[in-house]
Amino acid sequence: xxAVTKSINVESLSPSSPLRVPIMTFIDGIGxxxxxxxxxxxxxxxxxxxxxxxELIDIPLPQLVGNKQDPLHGPDMEDPGRPIWNITPExxxxxxxxxxxxxxxxxxxxxxxxxxxxxxxxxxxVLSNVKWVQATYAGVDPYLNLxxxxxxTDELPKFTLTRAGGMMPRIMAQYVLGYVTVIERKLLKAxxxxxxxxxxxxxxxxxxxxxxxxVGILGLGDIGQYTGKMLRSCGYKVLGFKRHVSAQDVAELxxxxxxxxxxxxxxxxxxxxxxxxxxxxxxxxxxxxxxxxELCREHSPVFINIGRGDVISEKTLIDALNxxxxxxxxxxxFEQEPLPKESELW
Numbered sequence: 001x002x003a004v005t006k007s008i009n010v011e012s013l014s015p016s017s018p019l020r021v022p023i024m025t026f027i028d029g030i031g032x033x034x035x036x037x038x039x040x041x042x043x044x045x046x047x048x049x050x051x052x053x054x055e056l057i058d059i060p061l062p063q064l065v066g067n068k069q070d071p072l073h074g075p076d077m078e079d080p081g082r083p084i085w086n087i088t089p090e091x092x093x094x095x096x097x098x099x100x101x102x103x104x105x106x107x108x109x110x111x112x113x114x115x116x117x118x119x120x121x122x123x124x125x126v127l128s129n130v131k132w133v134q135a136t137y138a139g140v141d142p143y144l145n146l147x148x149x150x151x152x153t154d155e156l157p158k159f160t161l162t163r164a165g166g167m168m169p170r171i172m173a174q175y176v177l178g179y180v181t182v183i184e185r186k187l188l189k190a191x192x193x194x195x196x197x198x199x200x201x202x203x204x205x206x207x208x209x210x211x212x213x214x215v216g217i218l219g220l221g222d223i224g225q226y227t228g229k230m231l232r233s234c235g236y237k238v239l240g241f242k243r244h245v246s247a248q249d250v251a252e253l254x255x256x257x258x259x260x261x262x263x264x265x266x267x268x269x270x271x272x273x274x275x276x277x278x279x280x281x282x283x284x285x286x287x288x289x290x291x292x293x294e295l296c297r298e299h300s301p302v303f304i305n306i307g308r309g310d311v312i313s314e315k316t317l318i319d320a321l322n323x324x325x326x327x328x329x330x331x332x333x334f335e336q337e338p339l340p341k342e343s344e345l346w
Contacts (some may be wrong), residue, residue, distance in 0.1 A: 010044070015052035022059040022095050024103040025136050026070040031058045034102070037167065059091050061107045064118050068106065085123050095126050102134045105163075109142025112157065135163045138172075138223065139308075141280060169226030172306050176227050176275055177234065179330045180215065183302055184208060210235030214299075216271030217241065219278040219307060220253055220260070227275065228256030241267045243283075268295040273302045274326075280308035288312040293320045300327040309333040318344050 013019055023031045035056055038049035048054035061070070062085040087095070095101070101108075110118040112127060119126070140163050148155055182188060185207055193200040215231050216239045217224050228238045232255070240257030241264060242249065253260055261267060264287065268274070274296070278284040288311055303326045305311065314335045320326045331345065339345060 010048070010053075013048065013053035018053050018055045019048065019100070020055045020057055020094055020098060022057050022091075022098050022101045022103075023136075024059050024061045024101065024107065026061055026104060026107070027136065030136055031056060056102075057091075057094055059095060060085070060087055061104065062111055062119055062123075064107065064110055068110070070106070083118050083120055085120055085126075087123075092123070092126060096129060098127075099129060100132045100134065101127070101130055102136060105135045105137070105140050105142045107142075108133055108135065109140075109144075109146050112159065113143060113146040130159050132160045132162070135161065137164050138168045139163070139279075169223045172223045173227040173230040175306060175332070176304055177230050179302075179304060180213075180231065180236070180273060181234075183328075184210070184213065211237060213237065213272045214239055214270055215273040215275060216267040216301070217257065217275045217277060218264070218267065218311075219276070220256065221277065221279075223306070224275075224277040225253065225256040227277070228253075232256070232258070239267055239270055265292060265295055268292055270299070271296075271301045272299050273304060276303070276305045276307040276311050278307045278311055280310050284308070285310045286313055286316075288316065290316055290319065293325045296320070296325045300324055302326070302328050302330065304330040306332040309335045309337060314343065314345065 023034065025031070035049070038046050038054070038056070040046070041049075045054060049056070062083055063070075064083050065081060112130075112133065115124045115127070140161060143157075143161055147157075186204060190200075190204060193204070214237045215228075217228055218241045220228070220240045220242050224240070228240060232238050238257045238259075240253060240260040241262075242253075242260055243262055245260050245262055250260060276288075278287070293316070303317070303320075309331075312335070317326070317329060321329060329345070334343075334345070336343075
């Protein structure tokens with residue numbers, strides 16, 4: 001990162017000669033949200049943006065074969081059978097000159113690390129000037145999956161890759177706390193009562209005190225830590241799961257969890273909410289299964305998955321819900337994405 005920032009001569013920037021950063025994403029509104037963040041930011045990037053020395057320019061994503069750059073819509077969209085990139089001459093000039101780009105990992109991994117397969121022949125050179133790729137979200141698996149296991153020097157990427165780590169912990173922690181609050185304070189039920197013109201005041205004031213609710217967090221990375229701190233600040237008891245815990249970990253993670261354990265079984269047996277934040281690795285894929293989910297029977301926790309969809313199979317999840325091992329599921333990710341229309345999870 002230092003090498004990248006040093007290569008940008010900030011003093012040479014001006015409103016007439018700004019740093020132009022392309023934003024390429026399938027997610028509607030990302031560009032506008034980033035511009036709002038920069039407009040309110042006290043960072044150097046915020047200062048440059050407000051002064052007109054930094055421009056954020058929306059550029060269409062290349063369309064990959066199978067539409068795999070767009071996990072929201074999947075391969076059902078029109079697929080020409082070959083990569084295409086519909087950009088104007090001016091947009092192409094912006095990308096050709098760009099040293100920094102912001103791009104979804106689902107599209108960025110293939111076009112940067114396998115351009116011959118994923119870019120039209122006449123546009124394979126377009127991204128050759130890029131020195132820094134900023135991912136639009138936390139996961140960068142599409143890059144890692146395309147990297148050789150033991151890359152030679154000439155196979156290493158010629159750019160720095162950073163993920164959306166800074167803002168994601170706060171955003172995802174708010175997501176989790178929002179759902180915990182909605183469920184604990186019966187806000188969904190309140191909407192139902194309202195629709196039926198049912199006052200139901202007695203039911204609405206009957207709820208568990210936060211300190212009696214245990215939230216198990218699987219994975220204590222940046223997002224897990226922020227989530228734990230936010231939940232604890234609201235009075236919830238947080239049980240954190242980490243496979244290996246040192247004495248230093250216990251001290252450093254004290255603010256985000258009341259207790260940190262290395263036993264997944266213990267978290268499953270004690271939690272009223274089960275929050276998955278584990279990455280997708282050989283050790284975590286389908287780590288939640290029919291056997292260990294039986295430990296959830298007493299508390300029947302709410303399962304909130306904002307980590308990776310392959311921590312549990314769709315069949316196992318549906319069976320656990322039907323058996324009452326899990327009381328409900330809040331899912332930001334799925335085993336198969338996009339979620340098939342015929343899925344029972346709808």
